[in-house]
Amino acid sequence: MDISYRECFANGRRALAEGRLDEAVAAFRAAAILRPADAAAHLELATSLRRAGLIEAARQAFTRAIAVSPDGAAAVRARAALGELPPPPVERRNFRVGQRLHSQRQRVFEVVDIRVGGFGVVYIVRNLGDSGTRLALKTFNASYLWSDDDRRRFEREAATWISLQPHRNVVTATSVDLIEGFPCLEMEYVDGGDLSALLAAGPLKAERAVRLGIQFCDGMGHASRQLGLVHRDVKPANCLLTSDGTLKVTDFGLARAFDRPADAAHTGVPAGAAAFVTTVIGTPAYMAPEQFRPGQRLDTRTDIYAFGVMLHQMLTGELLAAGHAPRRQRWWRKREARLARIIGDCTAPRREDRPATFADVRAELEEVFPASAGPAAVPPSAAMLCERAIGQRHLGLHRQALATAEEGLRTVGDGERVMRGHLWQVKGLAHVDLGQYDDAVVAQDKAIELNPDEYSAWVCKGAALEKLSRSSEALACYDRAVELAPDEAYGWRGRASALLRLRRYKDGLVACERAAAIAPNDEEVLYFWAVTLRKLGRQDEALGIVERLLAVSPRYSQGWIEKANLLCVTGRADEAIICADRAAEIAPDDPVVLNNRGITLEKLRRFDEALACYDRVLRNEPDNGVSWHRRGAVLRELGRFEEALDGFARATDLAPREADVWCDRGVTMERLGRYEEALACYDRMAELAPDDGWAWFNRGVTLEKLDRLPEALASLEQAVRTAPDNATAAKARDRVQSKQ
Known part of the structure; x- marks a missing residue:
């Protein structure tokens, strides 16, 4: 055991020094298990977890290092490190009898009874939108701190249960939904108590x-x-x-x-x-x-x-x-x-x-006691298959969801137009999850053909079109959804998203406010609202909306990332990294979270840690264009220009219409004195973003270096017209004029 411990510890130290944080965490975790009374193992584990952005796990490990050796040197370091961590998250509380619960699927439930046992809790609820139908929701007991590992295990086991065919002697689990931020397994309500209560009478x-x-x-x-x-x-x-x-x-x-x-x-x-x-x-x-x-x-x-x-x-x-x-x-x-x-x-x-x-x-x-043979399993109905597919989507089982929706379409009768339309909707959503966006649009068109007045089908089609960057068409779908159901938040939320992509921020703000009036606690509505306000330069208001979002949904990782963005914009990068770390604690493998954490680390000039974030994304998603872009930007800051160009080349191949990538690629070419190639990058940038003054500025300065002064002057004059307040562009224009 001693040799194994030493090997684990040495492997952890080596991995930590080289920035391989996942390996360091695994090695020190093994060492802490092999020697639970060794404070050094817990301290190094905590340090690795902290650097990986897993704040709450690090807090536990630092605390354990102090507990096993309160007077040792490791405890001194652990206490100091604990003092540098952000405050722990807001304590989560169980739902209460009488409380109204809002689900991610826009359903509303009322809690009528609660049954707590160990780490789990069952809520008996009434579906307020379905004639008061009762069902049971099973989830975690919120009084226990549970990690994303716990959540993933819960969802994995729930996925197994919902795939079980109905049987008279098995409680039917129909789906999984996110309710007030909790993943909840939905089950049939059984009204006669349990066997333990029956046996209490003898x-x-x-x-x-x-x-x-x-x-x-x-x-x-x-x-x-x-x-x-x-x-x-x-x-x-x-x-x-x-x-x-x-x-x-x-x-x-x-x-x-x-x-x-x-x-x-x-x-x-x-x-x-x-x-x-x-x-x-x-x-x-x-x-x-x-x-x-x-x-x-x-x-x-x-x-x-x-x-x-x-x-x-x-x-x-x-x-x-x-x-x-x-x-x-x-x-x-x-x-x-x-x-x-x-x-x-x-x-x-x-x-x-x-x-x-x-x-x-x-x-x-x-x-x-002779008894008749037990009942055979009951084939699932089309409605049950639809619910199962929705649950599988929520659990990230996208291929299974697609297969289940297709099974439902084979099962449903020709006369059941509404259910057939719903199954096409779910199939389309599964195609979106799998990145099959054209197939998703076809599926949603089928759903609309069957149920043309179903507003949610128009919302789903809009979401698929947005993935294809067809934002104007998506907006038309959301407009139709709003026309059909003006009091539903989904359509307004979709409008806000599409208008944000189209940079119509003032119109988007109106959509956000309408959506928030209908669904004041919808985390995506609040998120789009905050982003739109930031784009309008109203950072203080945006920060207020983000704080409201995180009070409603403290485990919404994108909310923490948006707070980090706002703090960076206002020059508070030291506070921003705490928020980025919180997001990484919640969703440690989410590429959006890791990329944004890396960007925040860049602002703090902690380039090695930022590079580790991007490399971690690319190990799992080698075609992530954002990570290649940011990786190139970091390598350029480190003076590794040729490697940076490789990153920018991969990014432009993956996202050829992203003007910012062409800009960074051009700047790097300039650093290497490759002005003709830099000019080609800026030409592409100006083509993609003709209203971006920096595109014309960079183009003009490069033409000046190539001694093509008339073209340089024309480009710089365009930069000034596009951005009249850009003093740098005006100064460059005057300099080129003086040379002619």
């Missing part, structure tokens, strides 16, 4: 216990056969009952989603350390022996053990002591004795001695 009669046991086996067998799911937390509380007494199994996979790594509390390491730490998951009274041994591979027989404990509890009202066979009760007859044998087989200490499948257990139970 044991059940043998026949009822077996009937419920058979239903449980049917539900678990379905999940196992279809997706190979292992529940890992079978217990009465996860068996819901309908008003007619039907049992439905719930919480598939979420035991893993809400789990914490075994050593997380001791190392200060975020949930991502699970790569090095095996975990123990479950409720101890129902856990099979193998669940207490970290790293064990679990299978259906693990869930069968828990079922045996639960069946014993249903029959006796008592939990089965671990390692003990069920004791014969005085009132037990022959049938109960046979059940005792089944319980004993299910709870055998060795997995090899238990029944292999729930079908085997069901067959044993049927011999005690």
Whole structure:
């Protein structure tokens, strides 16, 4: 272990020195796990996390370094570093009974009941836009600090559950939505309580216990056969009952989603350390022996053990002591004795001695009380497939969403025009997610053909056209959406986005204000509003809107980036980097966040760290034009001109209509004395942005260096006409005039 620790520590030091922050974090994280009492490992881990922009993870690791050695030198450094970190984020709070919740899909719910358990919480809500239909929303308990690693695990497990076909004995999970900033799994509402509440009144009669046991086996067998799911937390509380007494199994996979790594509390390491730490998951009274041994591979027989404990509890009202066979009760007859044998087989200490499948257990139970065969899985309806595709989109499963929407289109009847249109809409959105923008426009045209008065179809088409940089056409779509539904925020928000791209900032401001009047807490509306105000030079107002945005949605990374932009514009780059770091903490792999963090670091002249941001993006997205552009700009500042030109060349290949890239490419050519090539870049810039005075200025100065004075004078005069307040251009014009 000592050698492994030293190797991890040395690898971390080397990676940190070379700016390979991901590798440094991984190496020091492993060292901290191998020696949890070593303050130096936690300190170096914290330093790496801080440099990577993972502020809250760094805070935990610095705190742990102090805890393990309060009087050591590492603790002194850790305390100083803690003092330099920005304040912790605003504490998140659970929803309240009676609270109205707004979803990303423009739906409104009212909370009618709350059920909290461990790291998870279930909200029973009424859909206020759907005749008060009740459903259950499952998400994290906000009182616990949860990282993006936790969130990704939750979403991954939720994605598995929503792909499970409906079954009478399984709680149906329909979709995932972002509600008030929380990813929420939407489930059917089951109105009869759960099995634990039923057992609180005492044991059940043998026949009822077996009937419920058979239903449980049917539900678990379905999940196992279809997706190979292992529940890992079978217990009465996860068996819901309908008003007619039907049992439905719930919480598939979420035991893993809400789990914490075994050593997380001791190392200060975020949930991502699970790569090095095996975990123990479950409720101890129902856990099979193998669940207490970290790293064990679990299978259906693990869930069968828990079922045996639960069946014993249903029959006796008592939990089965671990390692003990069920004791014969005085009132037990022959049938109960046979059940005792089944319980004993299910709870055998060795997995090899238990029944292999729930079908085997069901067959044993049927011999005690015959029951009809369990119901087959119900094929999902087109409406359910539509909801599933929406949930998959939210989870980033874009190809699966596209396939699900296509399955829905094969399922839906020809007469169901509205549902068919909705499925085309979702298909179009999935095409956008996959970068297939022309296909997206075709799909949205199909949706509009089927539902021409559906405003959301026009919004979706506008979004696809914006991705194709066809902003004027997109604006026409948003105008139609606003005409159809003037009291819906989506159309106004789309108008704001398109007008921002068209640089019609005053008109865009009107659209933002209309959208905000309808949806005052919509994070995208507030974001576009702030950006538009910044473009109009109204930075103080923009900053106020950003503060409002972050109060509503403190984990909206683009909000932190926009705040960083505003602080940079007002010369407060030291404060801006704190905001950029906060965005990187929330979305550490988001290329937009990393690029903007890099730009802020450039303003602070921390070029090596900025370069590390761009390189990190390009490792995952080698065709990211913004990163190539900014990488070139940093290399130019470092005097590495030939490398900078390579970056600009890649950027202009990827984004040939971005005038700023041509400008930077031209400036670098000038630095190398390659004036003819620089002039070609400025010609292209002037063609793309004829109203940009700097395009004409750069062109004129380069022509002056080539001693082409009449052309230089004409270009500089155009620069002055375009930007009359540009004193530099006026001075250059006068200088060229004096040479003639």
